[in-house]
Amino acid sequence: MDKMREILLIYRGSTGVATIPKRKPMSIVHMASSNVDNTDDRISRISSSIRVIPNFPKPGIMFQDITTLLLVPKAFKDTIDLFVERYKDKNINVVAGVETRGFIFGPPIALAIGAKFAPMRKPKKLPEEVISEEYSLEYGTDKIEMHAGVVHPVERAVVVDDLIATGGP
Ligand SMILES: O=P(O)(O)OC[C@H]1O[C@H](OP(=O)(O)OP(=O)(O)O)[C@H](O)[C@@H]1O
Ligand SMILES: Nc1ncnc2[nH]cnc12
Structure with a gap:
């Protein structure tokens, strides 16, 4: 399998419009720069x-919050379009999305390029x-799992996530 890891720079959602914040708002320094x-x-x-x-x-962690990107349809669409443009003619069979934020960006990319979507999930x-793989995070370690047999040896896969922090060990 030809593996590529595709990353944006992107977060896990808040709990909806009607919820009351449980903690003090944190100061926001800026929006991400490119x-x-x-x-x-x-x-x-x-x-x-x-x-x-x-x-x-x-x-010490500068948290890149993608929930604000999801609120701007044009920016969200631009994000998906950029990946689709990059991968549409590359014979990609599988888009694998890393839980959780790869589940936001992976499926629309998979649909647009005509690939299957395979979730890579947290343990159990x-x-x-x-099949499973352990890896290090910027703030901890984790393990990721995928159903065995969903990707065949001849297939080409793109792994989609939102962001690289440490990039693993
Ligand atoms: O470059 P790394 O050090 O591997 O860090 C980046 C990873 O950490 C975050 O996910 P997290 O495990 O926090 O899960 P979440 O998407 O459920 O918040 C992020 O979405 C990436 O998957
Ligand atoms: N700096 C960061 N921002 C958002 N998500 C992350 N996951 C790991 N490090 C992160």
């Missing part, structure tokens, strides 16, 4: 739609036989 491809104005629109929250979930969520 240092890639200044010729495509979609990149700056995407960057400026991502909220950066310092010291969440713990001191999938009911059938799995």
Whole structure:
């Protein structure tokens, strides 16, 4: 399998419009900045739609909050379009999305390029036989699992997630 890991810069959702915040709002320093491809104005629109929250979930982490990107349909669509443009003619059979935020971006990319979508889930969520891999996070370790046999050796897969922090060990 030819593996590629595709990342944006992107977060896990808040709990909806009607909820009352349980903790003090944190100070927001800025929206994300971009240092890639200044010729495509979609990149700056995407960057400026991502909220950066310092010291969440713990001191020293600059949390890149993609929930704000999801509130801007044009920026969300631009995000999907950029990936679709990159992968549409590459004979990709499988888009694998990393839980949780890869579940937001992976499916629309898969549909647009005519690939199947395979969820890569946190441990013990999938009911059938799995293949699994342990990895390090910027703030902890985790393991990811996928149903065995959903990707065949001859297939080409793109792994979609929102962001690389440590990129693993
Ligand atoms: O480069 P790394 O160090 O691997 O960190 C990046 C990973 O961490 C975050 O997910 P997280 O495990 O926090 O899960 P979530 O999407 O459910 O919030 C993020 O969505 C990436 O998957
Ligand atoms: N800095 C960060 N922002 C958003 N999600 C993350 N996951 C790991 N590190 C992160």
